[in-house]
Amino acid sequence: MSITSADICNAADALKGFVGFNRKLGKYIVRFSEDSFGMDVPDDSITPACEFVWTVKTDQVMTLSRECLQILLEQNINDRLNLGDPLLVYLRRTDLPEISAERRRL
Template identity: 85%
Template sequence: MGITSVDICNAADALKGFVGFNRKLDKYIVRFSEDSFGMDVPDDSIRPTCEFVWAEKSGRVMSLSRECLQILAEQNVNDRLNLGDVLQVYLRRTDLPEIVAERRRL
């Protein structure tokens, strides 16, 4: 059974946790509670992980960013994030364009 773009989009929407930009470290970090980021992460940079991976193209059209997924993968908490095999395959398949979809923000 193959993996479809719907499977990949559903897996992206099932990601857990929150992402915020840590000014002191100059990088994005993952936490599993909005309250656990500390003072080095501005509140307006904190987003649910499932929204962090989608980049706005125009209006409700968004692309599933491999760059953002890679940032998550580098955190080495794949199980807690729910960053499973489907998204790992999507990350590896750089020979295919990023998925672009019309979607509503959560």
């Protein structure tokens, strides 16, 4: 079975959890409730994981960031994040450019 860019985009949109930047630790962390971050993560840095992986390229075009996906992968909770095969293949295929798509943030 081949994996298409549409499969990869759909998998990115199906990511679960929230990502926030922990100033004390100096790194991004993932929680599964916005309320579970505590005082070290400012509210304005908490982003749904499915939005965290997309970076703005132009007004309507966003790029699926391998760097942001790598941050999620390093959490070592692939099943809980729903970080499945299409996204893992995308991370491995650095010989191909990052996917750009027309989309809007939630």
